[in-house]
Amino acid sequence: MSTVFVAKDGTAIGGVVRIQDAPGSLVLLPYFDFEAEGFLEVSDDGEEVWSTKALKVSHAVVGQLVSIDRMLKGSMELSPPPDWIGEYEKPNAIDDIDGVIAGIDARLDELAGQRDEQLRQKAGILEYSYLLYESGKPLERSIEKALRLLGYTVEALRIGDLEIDHVIVSPTGMRMIGESEGKDSSAIDISKFRQLESNIGEDFERGEVNEPAKGLLFGNGFRLSAPTSRAEQFTQKSLTNAKRLGSALIRTADLYTVAVHLLNHPEDDTFRAACRAAIEETVGSVVTFPDP
Template identity: 75%
Template sequence: MKSIVCVNVQIPTIQNEIEYGSNDSLRDHDIVVFDPALPWYERIEFSAGGSCMSIESTARFAKTSTHWSHELSGALAAGKTIFVVLSDYKEDQAATGSTMSSKTSRNYNTTKINNYSLIPGGLKVRNARGRTIVVKDSAYKNLYDTIKEISEYRVVFEAPTSMHTVFVAKDGTAVGGVAKFKEHPGSLVLLPHFDFQADEFTETSDAGEEIWNDKALKVSSALVGQLVAIDRMLKSSAELTPPPGWVSDFAKPKSVDEIESAIAEIDSRIEELRGQRNREALRRAGLLEYSHLLYETGKPLEHAIEKVLRLLGYKVETLRIGDLEIDHVIVGPTGRRMIGESEGKDTSAIDISKFRQLESNIGEDFEREDVDQPAKGLLFSNGFRLSSPEARAEQFTQKSLTNARRLGSALIRTADLYAVAVHLLDHPEDDAFRIACRTSIEETHGGVVVFPNGRNELQASR
């Protein structure tokens, strides 16, 4: 079984990890994943502004850089595959010594360093970020599909003629490729940056520790499989002699041209299908945003509320006039104006404090010359949002219920809105239901809105 080691990078299902500042060797491993990102080093702050790495840090960096330069070259000489995660290019000033210019002032001798100097081949990169990556070699498509959600390019480079360019930006600039060296049988595979540090890949254990979740482990396992497959492919191709340039001067069987035309046609269809898939994926993501009504807070929750209100036939706008800014002004087909506020709570109900902003917005809106009647208040609650909706306690505190009666406001549980959204998405022609829901919202004064046809009963998939 192949032994894979990660240097300065974490991949959840790879247990072998080496820190950047370590003196550990790569000799015990078959495949290396290396990230050249610089760790933090102690710095010297200049009185006139600016800073540089301290003399001690410079010495540590020089030792570490020399170590990894030798180890990476040695791994290539041994025929190993090195995957380099192309992180940001970092150039810095490093202090190599100092002299006293006065009793209280010290001058430092500095040199320029960068984090890519230790990568074999003298790769010259520059910083540039983007997420649109085109795979030029289909042999690497499965690898990219595996890391697509967590990948972006952070540097671009001009690929030397000896490099096989695999990944490019939309304009064709190289962002990844495979380098081979005459003196070494191994391969250097340059990959667009990826990492597993997003919140969606971690969860908190019963002991309160942050651990990788099932999604992280699944993506990581698929990635490891692709790294092993590419290593196998590169080693297999290394056994063949690269075709000399003069081979192209010799006639090929006519069927080769026919096959190449067929491949080009297939590639064209693949691109068309990929475009269709991307459009369908966007549609799916848009529909799944409604599930934010069940568990989100802040802007994601507000956006989901706006979407379902529009499904119900409401017009939802943001009002900005001078210093006045109201996020949710809601107007229905009857012309009834309403102003909404929303809040999500992790483990508690929505309390009376949220009414302050709602009352303030209604009052400021009513002061406007073109408004004859105060808008009705709507308070959207996603209380106890981290619990399953059917297991939640009452969404509103008693004071909230009392205040709602005082103001004539309507209280709406966002989980109830989710059930409404699912029904309308499945039955877009059901205008009777749409009208009944609007009536429930507009005619509820000082209580929780009860939607028609049992839509307050959230239907969980079985």
């Protein structure tokens, strides 16, 4: 559109479209509801007539239409520049202005690139919020990001038929294997332990592994409810099985609180180490992270 109409707050509400090599213009206007509340009233004769409010609005609309018409007619009075006009010398100020415009365009391109980069960074940080409400792959990605923020390395293991998505290694060298699950409106049950236990066993069968990895089950139970209103996110059987396997259970909503603190205070290595200790030392129960 060559011309845009805006409201007082800057919102675009219409515009003018001019088609090259064609006469006239296409004017785009917002929808006017002339049957809005207060626009009609009943006369003494019992007939519906326009109210004073409606007449006032209609006069304002007509005034705007007349102004638009005058603007368009004024612009149409100008003839398009002929081809030969370029053969004539033009004021130096034109080149100066073109240079300024080119500089502005370059700056706008640079700012657009910076804006895109900021949006990319924002999207990456917002992925941590998946710890509160997501399931499946998005939840897995957010868990990996939070674990790396804590100082862990997180890698996938692919050896022959063996596939383990999350092999977690502490700075101390402690190896852990994680599984995650999100439930819409229920707690995390024992079923996810089958995959976790299988992965730990197959990993331990490898010749270079001398001790079985510790199991971590990340749960986002009742994920569609606010974390503060959720019931216990792991079933009693999950707790019993965690004790049997020596695994730790982690509520991903708790991990979100940890991640936010470390994002806001990346230099807090004491808190980072304390959170790792909570994960590594918890056996058969839900991890309780320290207060920042």
